[in-house]
Amino acid sequence: MFNLHLSLHPEVQAALLENRPVVALESTIIAHGMPFPQNVETALRVEKMVRESGATPATCAIIGGKLTAGLRTDEIELLGKEGAKIPKASRRDLAYLVSQGKHGATTVASTMMIAHLADIRIFATGGIGGVHRGAATTMDISADLQELAQTPVAVVSAGAKSILDLGLTLEYLETMGVPVVGYQTEDFPAFYTRRSGFGVDFRLDSPMEIANLLKSKWEIDPRGGVLIANPVPEEHQLDADWMEKTIAEAVAEAEKQGIRGKAITPFLLATIENLTGGRSLQTNIELVLNNVRLGAEVAVALWRTEPVK
Numbered sequence: 001m002f003n004l005h006l007s008l009h010p011e012v013q014a015a016l017l018e019n020r021p022v023v024a025l026e027s028t029i030i031a032h033g034m035p036f037p038q039n040v041e042t043a044l045r046v047e048k049m050v051r052e053s054g055a056t057p058a059t060c061a062i063i064g065g066k067l068t069a070g071l072r073t074d075e076i077e078l079l080g081k082e083g084a085k086i087p088k089a090s091r092r093d094l095a096y097l098v099s100q101g102k103h104g105a106t107t108v109a110s111t112m113m114i115a116h117l118a119d120i121r122i123f124a125t126g127g128i129g130g131v132h133r134g135a136a137t138t139m140d141i142s143a144d145l146q147e148l149a150q151t152p153v154a155v156v157s158a159g160a161k162s163i164l165d166l167g168l169t170l171e172y173l174e175t176m177g178v179p180v181v182g183y184q185t186e187d188f189p190a191f192y193t194r195r196s197g198f199g200v201d202f203r204l205d206s207p208m209e210i211a212n213l214l215k216s217k218w219e220i221d222p223r224g225g226v227l228i229a230n231p232v233p234e235e236h237q238l239d240a241d242w243m244e245k246t247i248a249e250a251v252a253e254a255e256k257q258g259i260r261g262k263a264i265t266p267f268l269l270a271t272i273e274n275l276t277g278g279r280s281l282q283t284n285i286e287l288v289l290n291n292v293r294l295g296a297e298v299a300v301a302l303w304r305t306e307p308v309k
């Protein structure tokens, strides 16, 4: 729990020292994934949801060069208001931002790193990065996948959206030995919709079964994460054909404008939001809350089993 560059919010530190359940949360979703003010509202609602579910929230970011787990409200507001002016920080960006004393919004990969430094096992978010469509020529594969391969943190997400090549993303995870668990589903969810047509590796139906899988995994080998795929609630899912068309339109627009690298995901999210008249944002908020509830339930269940140390 102690690293020169790590800074813990007192509430998070107390929970960790007393061995109570903690759920990590990311900040790229705040600064780059949603517009202001919904980003700040959602980040605060998410923290409240974690507390109501019996765990302590630890929203992660880089603040003034410190790898920070647990943000103050003013820090969440800063990330939300500054938005795209805050650098999106994945694994490769951390050393630079830390050495420069700068702020950064952490992705799934870098939030996993901070969670691991802090000894937090569970992390909940909306969607993960993956193998992009066209990766055979662009080689655009999110560092999130490699992080899942090496860092022992379980990530709850609503699957991945089809701005990615879901088939290749799942193949990559298989190669890297990352178990993909479907919560109460056999079908890997596609973010805005409950089904992608691709299967998960294992269906588990309760937070305790998931906690037991995590415990076994880390007893066998302390390295590597698990992807827990939690479908968006039925009443909030969007029409699959409509989303497929909308996403294809957004991808075509990104190509036309020559958007590349780390700018692609935020660009696509904003374009999809415009094209759906804000409905994708509503669904995004609901699925994040749903994932955070499950994340907290799994953290509580894991805490009820013997501590993994």
Ligand code: PSU
Pocket: 026, 028, 029, 032, 033, 090, 106, 107, 108, 109, 126, 127, 128, 129, 130, 141, 142, 143, 144, 161, 261, 262, 263, 265, 269
């Ligand atoms: N997918 C979403 N919303 C997001 C992201 C992905 O639906 O906000 C963010 C996450 O922080 C994820 C990152 O870790 O994008 C992946 O970016 P890249 O592909 O550049 O690694």
Ligand code: MN
Pocket: 140, 141, 142, 143, 261, 262
């Ligand atoms: Mn990328």
